[in-house]
Amino acid sequence: MSKFLIVSDNHGDREILSDIIARWRPQVAGIFFNGDSELSAKDTVFDGVSTVIGNMDYDPDFVEARATTIDQVTFFQTHGHLYHVTVFNGWANLELLDKAALESDAQVVLFGHTHVDGALAYNGKLFINPGSTSLPKGPRSIIGGTYAILIVESDKFIVHFYNRSHVLLDNLTVEMAR
Numbered sequence: 001m002s003k004f005l006i007v008s009d010n011h012g013d014r015e016i017l018s019d020i021i022a023r024w025r026p027q028v029a030g031i032f033f034n035g036d037s038e039l040s041a042k043d044t045v046f047d048g049v050s051t052v053i054g055n056m057d058y059d060p061d062f063v064e065a066r067a068t069t070i071d072q073v074t075f076f077q078t079h080g081h082l083y084h085v086t087v088f089n090g091w092a093n094l095e096l097l098d099k100a101a102l103e104s105d106a107q108v109v110l111f112g113h114t115h116v117d118g119a120l121a122y123n124g125k126l127f128i129n130p131g132s133t134s135l136p137k138g139p140r141s142i143i144g145g146t147y148a149i150l151i152v153e154s155d156k157f158i159v160h161f162y163n164r165s166h167v168l169l170d171n172l173t174v175e176m177a178r
Contacts, residue, residue: 002071003027006148008034008079008112009132011056016133016164018045020147023166028149030070034112034130035062035079054079054112067104073152076106080113080129092129094122101125107178108150108157114138117146119159119174126150126157126176133164143169154178 005024010017017039021031025048033046035054041061053062057079065078076097083096092114101109102123109127116138117131131138131146140146143163151158161172 001154002029002073002152004029004070004075004150004152005031006034006110006128006130006150007032007133008130008147009036009054009115009135010038011036011132011134012038013134014039014043014045016145020133020164020166021045021049024149030068030075032068032075032077032110034077034110035081036112036132050075050077052078055081065100067106071152073108074104074106075108075110076101076104077110080111083111085111085113085129092116092118092127094127097127098123098125115141117148117161117172119148119176121176126159128159131161140172146172152178 005028031049033049033051035052036056041059068075085092097109115132119128130148133145136145145164146161149160157176159174161169
């Protein structure tokens with residue numbers, strides 16, 4: 001079993017990003033930040049973190065997208081603005097992300113941009129948007145910010161969402177067969 005931390009859209013709130021990463025770093029096999037930090041790509045908060053550029057990031061040292069394989073799981077990661085993920089059908093438009101993930105042989109697709117948390121199976125892949133830690137949108141914005149933990153087991157993926165206080169939001173858990 002492996003765990004992965006997925007965070008996005010903190011929009012300059014370095015303190016919450018640092019807190020979340022410090023809380024989970026010892027427990028996870030990988031940490032993904034999906035853009036819109038408004039911080040430098042060289043900020044020490046990103047040491048050991050897989051990052052991508054968001055539409056509110058201006059440091060050219062961030063990359064637009066990346067494929068990463070950890071513990072035999074391939075992730076395709078991007079912010080989403082370059083893939084037109086604007087809210088569609090209640091969550092997100094996944095068509096362009098799906099094509100990019102297919103080219104990377106990814107099983108898991110990570111993105112942000114919409115500030116709307118969620119996870120779902122689409123075309124045999126697991127898509128995860130951890131929401132925004134600082135500026136949440138959508139029907140659950142009252143929660144006040146979210147991030148995600150992905151648990152990978154031999155036969156399934158489990159996505160847990162947490163609030164800024166690290167409280168598990170059990171009713172948002174999503175499972176998908178591998």
